[in-house]
Amino acid sequence: MNMIQKLAAAALAGAALAAAGGAHAQTVTVYHDKPFYQAGWDGLTAAAKEAGIDLQFSAYTTDQFQAFIQSGLMSGDAPDAFTWWNGTKLEEIVESGQIAPLDDLWAEKIAAGEYDASAAEPFKVDGHIYGMPTGINRWVVMYNKELFEKAGIESVPTTWEELMAACEKLKAADIIPFNASIQEGWRGFVWFEELLIRTDPDAYVALNEGKLKYTDEPVRRVFEIWNDLYAKGYFTDPASQEEQLDFARGKAAMYLAGDWNIGLIEAGGLKPGEDFGAFIMPNVDPDVPNVVIVEASPLLISTAGAQKPEVMEFAKWYLSSDAMNAWATTPGLYAGNLKAKVPNEIIGQIADSAAKGNYRSMTRYWEASPSEIVLPAVEEMNRFMTDPSMETAETAMNNIEAIASQYWASRQ
Template sequence: MSKLTAVTCRTSLSKVIETFAEPSLSTPKGPLMTFTPRLSRRRLLQITGAGAGVALLGACGDDDGGSASGEIDWWHISNTDPMLSVWAQLAKDYEGAHSGVKIKITPLENEAFKAKLTTVTQAGKPPSLFHSWGGGVLNQQVQAGLVKEISGDVGWLSQINSNATKLYQVNGKQYGVPFDVGMVGFWYNKELFAKANIAAPPATWAEFLEVVRKLKAAKVTPIALAGAEKWPGHFYWSYLAIRQAGVAGMADAAKDGSFDRPDFVTAGAKLKELVDLQPFQTGFQGAKYSATDGQAAIMGNGQAAMELMGQWAPSTQASYSSTKQGIGDKLGFFPFPSLEGGKGAITEVFGGGNGFAIGKDAPPETLDFVKFLLTADSQRKATGAGGVLPVTQGAEDAIKDPNLKKVQETVAKATAFQLYLDQAYPPAVGAQVNDSVAELIAGTAKPEQVAAAIAKTAKTK
């Protein structure tokens, strides 16, 4: 694809600057890798949003960046083990089997990724291969002419989880590929459930509220929540909206911003039912997620019965627990309950993952390398190391943790998949969801006000 003209660059760049002048989100939805702390899904969003803009700068810049023919310039955010070593070894394996191909790896932490991408793309081209979360930001990168369309070259994607693959499509065309995918669900302490005489996880919202009441009666803190960071709380409204409106209803509302429909008011009303029970730990409004006294630590130390979190929860709980072990086999998982009278099925899931996009000037070997990274054998190595939840058929046998196996199976069987709202929608809309839901949880906004605020922001984007 040719470079943008100077006029196009100036016009597109002004639009990107205007877009990203809005307040950025702070949600870490989408861990750097499947099992790293959700630490950066808030941070993730900032990076993905900024990535489209800085990449546009690169399209208008000089010639510093990109890669020579046969050299793949690969930027990823798995800057710690296990995936740091796994990616390095897989790259070495590929080089050994393909003479003349050299893979230059640049592993970066989220914020460093953001800064370096800005610097390098201002001077030249996007990297050959770089991390992507799909959704709205990928769409912006496509509009800026920064990534290659690969629709006609990826017949092998038939072996990849279709829900994950769709996250990297824009207008039905493929512009990226996933390498892992997971979902948000409830992680619970089996021992504390037993203490409250709860025989099984709840399947409906009414049953869930009853579980909360039983836990409180047994003097057990029902739910750990990082209220200071907003993004963990917005999971509740998002899932209730999905259960009430269905994933199809979410997509329909996103078209015209009509998040003030009755279904979304109902979602807020259902969340208020939970908030009124005062289910969260003392001081939750000031609690962070990744901290020694935060949400993950409270779960990891056995001080609360539940948290609503993504597939990275077990390892993050362990990392921030006082023993660095978490609660081990006392930990269980169950999907977000169904909502009586709702249009969404319990088989519709909410989550996301990680993937790759290919830069517009990438050498032809790049796509073949990506295909290699997504073979069942490569995915088994990444999964066995504890780095991803696989998307390739046949690699799921490498998952050892029974809870994570349940997560993978649930995602694989999902009848519909909703990407995290702050990745699926424009940044300002995701930010408004987080802010408004935080106000509802704090008791300063009503369900109708939450829906109206989100709709107002969505209709102006």
């Protein structure tokens, strides 16, 4: 072998090694708008490294994140992997044709007994599954055990009457019953949707599908109950910007929120299970079927990302119990993997109650209704919260209905 041949062989071998090394060193970047789960992202990055996957996360604020993803998709240059929302928001992004279906991956995981088929339901569009869960979270009432005890409330309310009686006891003990804020501009719908599913879940579905008006009786009834709770002084000042910390500091005894807040409350100093528990809000009308709001947040893979072996390797790993343990334990999240540890006892208890009570899952209003209606509607609901009266409620109902009827008419 002469010198030139030796050099050529060495160069080729070097190139092959570099290519092999390079393939493994390809970094997978996941974009998200949830910087408050930093501990979880860090946990995933570390666990991925052990599995030989070079993973990094890039955080944006929600507005910038949406703009970034929208412009990326518009220019045909979507990021490989990013978090998104389910419901109508998922439908409209899938419509762009740039999101990869993950049916095969899910089939494999379901067959292996790692997931129940129902875990994929929130991510289905036209029969295909898009995305993997970052969280499957129920919206429940968290309660401060010490404040309940102080007010002499012996057991968790299981009926609306018991809940109202508990509120009265709390008021008598000079404790505000409920924590509620319009922080970050999106929270206005939380009590609205909850009161609607507690009085008429079918009306909730009909409203989201444009088959019920915002000026119809079921909606008016929600505002009447909500207004009555405000009139009784059951809510904290909505102007607060520290909702989770307010609850952790004992500003109110109860807090209606997604169970993803458990980790954030824990960070504020209350131990889940020990200092605070949770229950599904009882129905106002005992005869209505049991339903619970479930927020399912997907992590999507773009069609461009699905072409890259390292991205699909990451996707497969992400759905594993190893990854889910790394992700879910620290921030207290649960993303549906049956072989993963349940991150805290509250989530386990709530899952039990939901199973025993045959609770049907309902998509959160934010994702269930078209965003063209949701955004202005939430603004109206926020306004009601800052100035609660039936007069504000009437204005809100009329204003939302004006937008909703225009939207549904344009879809026909």
